[in-house]
Amino acid sequence: MKNSRALMMLVVALVAGLAAALSASRWLVQTSTSGVTSVAVATQDISLGEPIEPNMVHTVSWPADSLPAGVFKDAKLLQGRVVRSSVAKGEPLIEAKLAPAGTKGGLSAVIADGNRAITVRVNDVVGVAGFALPGNYVDVIVNTQEPGHTDQSSISKTVLEKILVLAIAQQVSREDTAPKVVNAVTLEVTPQQAEKLDLARSVGTLSLVLRNQIDEKRLSTDGATKDTLLGTVAPAPAPAPVKPTRVRYAEHRAPKRDCIGVISGVTSTQECF
Secondary structure: OHHHHHHHHHHHHHHHHHHHHHHHHHHHHHHHHHOEEEEEEEOOOEOOOOEOOHHHEEEEEEEHHHOOOOEOOOHHHHOOOEEOOOEOOOOEOEHHHEOOOOOOOOHHHHOOOOOEEEEEEOOOOOOHHHOOOOOOEEEEEEEEEOOOOOOOOEEEEEEEEEEEEEEEOOEOOOOOOOOOOOOEEEEEEOHHHHHHHHHHHHHOEEEEEEEOOOOOOOOOOOOEEHHHHHOOOOOOOOOOOOOOOOOOHHHHOOOOOOEEEEEEOOEEEEEEO
């Protein structure tokens, strides 16, 4: 009797435990399926300016409450889009890292709307010893003849500030931070800055000055000349020669006097007072 009662209680406990396990499993499945969504991520590293091909992306499950802004849930929507900022493997692709739809691949895809790209020649010194890399910011200095001087006096002046380096030679990747000595640097500028830079390189030599990427301060300088460099004072210009003034002849004539004739015998003279 006791054994049958114990067996019955054991069966009831097993049934209750199985029901609880099934209920918990069902709840977990419902919770997991309602809290995730599909997100397109990169299957490999994608470089800046590279168009996305079908094998470069796939969809994975992602927690719905931690979705980055601008993600794509359908990988097919990304085919042909161009990356304007490098994407790492496993990273979700977002609209902010893509060039506008219809943009072709290459350097032009990473130029900001309204800006232009211009390339300037550099050497191992002018190119900041190879430390000016894509993604860095530089100032541009021109050394030219000082205006208004005929003695070949030169002046160095900062003509452009906080200019983005788009590429060095033919490299646009911003992942490689090793210094590279190249003979050309491509800069992103506005149309007005492009004109100014083109004029600057035609009238003198250019130098690049590497600057902190978060430094937003703009400075207005007078430029450096030989006199300011050595701390000397330029000689004052010689005064212009004074031209002699022509005095009218009338001002130098003797003052007018009164004269009378004097007759003495057979001679006559004139006396003036």
